[in-house]
Amino acid sequence: MPAISNGEPWRLLRAAIYALILAASMKYGATNHPRVTLDLALANPQKYDNMLVDTVVEGRVFSVEQNGIILRSGEHLIPVRGRIESADPGDFISLRALFHKQGWLELKEARVAKGRRGKIVLSALTATVVLCLFVRHYRFDFRRLFFLERRRA
């Protein structure tokens, strides 16, 4: 332990406490958030019948139909009834809609995120570049559990 604690006996305890707080807040966020998401509604259709839900994340247009679209959300394909302008198959889409227990949505509001795919790619590239810069400046000392500057390490 002397090498790991590096003269700071409480350092790893503090780190463990921070990690516990992070884990607890993730759990708290997941179980207490006020949003009614499509996944929630699909898991319990009776409870969320006729309630306003939002497809907050990564919903995509699977196909465009005469009276709406088929939405792909995760593994689910869900009919959405209502007019959506400029939606093409594959587009990312966020929407608010009334959920019906039979498994379809009645559109209230929608927005097609045309540039989202490019945004994800550019963001991933940027994150990679910044993380590479970090690795260029620092290395991790596994014996002492510290990041050390490369020029001083």
Added chain:
Amino acid sequence: MPDLVTHTAAAYLVSRPHRRTEFRLFFVLGTLFPDLLSRPIYIMNPGWYPYSIAAHTPFFTLVFALLVSEFFPRRQRSWIRFGFGGGILLHFILDLMQKHLTPEYYLFFPVSWKTFSFGLFWPETLLDWLPLWLAAMALIETAIVVRRRRRM
């Protein structure tokens, strides 16, 4: 969220006057934290979205910054925390400028689920402005190099 190029460019422009390269690096890393911690969770699996809610809050990212800073030597910790904290703050300032169909940013988590945003532009709008951010960064770096050469 705006794309991470915009976040990084904003962090670069704000932190550039600081002389220490490492501080600027931590500032930029801090500005990436909220998205790096939350987005991959539901991009990989939309069903895990609820677990990403906390990860995109000031509370969570600041605690994460404290956790990460524990893995740096003690003498560096205070300015590393300052860099991370500044970057995180800048991230949420930019995020608040956006509009969404649904409430997105739980700034007061875990105390309150109230949300707030200025709603000035859609998340993808800033992609059109990327050349401007990149040109501004290139211009500043060029100006710094030219000034250094003149001094020599």
